[in-house]
Amino acid sequence: MPGTRIARTTWSSVSRRPSPTRDRGIPEATVARLPLYLRALNGMAERGIATVSSEDLATAAGVNGAKLRKDLSHLGSYGTRGVGYEVEYLVYQISRELGLTQDWAVAIVGVGNLGRALANYGGFVSRGFRVAALLDADPEVVGDTIAGLNVVHIDELETVIKRRGVSIVVLATPAAAAQAVCDRVVNAGVTSILNFAPVVLSVPDTVEVRKVDLSIELQILAFHEQRKADRESGGPLMAVDSQ
Amino acid sequence: MPGTRIARTTWSSVSRRPSPTRDRGIPEATVARLPLYLRALNGMAERGIATVSSEDLATAAGVNGAKLRKDLSHLGSYGTRGVGYEVEYLVYQISRELGLTQDWAVAIVGVGNLGRALANYGGFVSRGFRVAALLDADPEVVGDTIAGLNVVHIDELETVIKRRGVSIVVLATPAAAAQAVCDRVVNAGVTSILNFAPVVLSVPDTVEVRKVDLSIELQILAFHEQRKADRESGGPLMAVDSQ
DNA sequence: GTGACTTTGTGCATCGGTTCACAAAGGGAT
């Protein structure tokens, strides 16, 4: 299947121009941590803290100081040497960089247990995001009101996406339906998808897919848990080495 | 705070012995992909496929062939050159490596919308995992039956963990309660935690914490989405470079 | 048994990300 490509989290061809000062190509790892910093900073702003050092912010966000400084340096030079970062200002800069100064219309497809939970989860749709539509294929739930929104039939997908300006879609459908819905969503012009279904989605590489997979996380935990158990009973020097 | 350490996903001191053949230290990146391979293999087994090449399995799992082969080579030499991998056998080997041959008792703490969804989500508790307890602080929901389980008051946390042999805890509490519950869970001897609350948990570094954070995923999508928009209106050569 | 063909397993170059360590840059006291 040469037409489609497997979803990658990174970009195939980011502009690799060696810009002199403000290289706009922010490393993916950094982008993934910016929301963490933002959350910590918001907490500080609420508690009335005006200024913060890289070291303090780093521990609040659960990372190391040097990493935080390097991350922030990718956005620009927003600190004052000898003092630290001004909290309000940094909140604004990170918000702007993440695109949270505009607001994003999100559609949730699949209103089962999980979809319902997401729709109701007020905290996760924080500043910048707004649940604009709920869709489902089951005639039983179509027409219901969940979190103040009317559930629309999946047939209306394309119409709803266009009319309500949806640019991010959350997939909470059963695994079997996910790829088909995904295809339609992509055809409707959406290029950002958050996928909760336990399948590997196949999309053109202009589309960004992020995956949240509960079962995988559990399996990773189980791996480490088992290893700890092995360690205890076997001891580190009793490694079996069954060659 | 020198006593506790921020949760890292990796191990501080994995056995770094240069073992000759079967190095038991499997790279973290590999571990994270094994569940993906396992899922693809299970699908193939169901469809009656007996044997599969690295290239086919790789595309099914959404990775590149060389990576898959290197990943599998960390577990041992389970393929046959010129033929491929026997599906059933590989399923068993990966399951064993991930610790899915035993079953793990999981407790879910916090039975709000999300906790309820997780409890009911039959698919996610796949082979190897079993929801053994539901806990909550709200007297309103304590005593309810959800997914066939009685919701227990959080006061019973330590007792329930011991009595039901819980070794993995899923935190689905409000952010404000998460750290306190986490401390109690850790004190009760649990060393594997899956955290859905939007906070950075502080735990001793013998404890493995994995985080699932919907809001962060959305923000990452927004970042890329904004960048695409900038690209279109600005054009790649109109980079502002506001030095 | 031999040769052609297929596919694994891995050495090696490369790349992105992390961490260290320090020079540069500011603030504040005297």
Add this chain to the structure above:
DNA sequence: ATCCCTTTGTGAACCGATGCACAAAGTCAC
């Protein structure tokens, strides 16, 4: 204005992960 102290921003070494490319190892046909 000068000196000392604090903290940022970053060059450079390091480390793990990725991907290429190929030799080794097996199957199958005859």
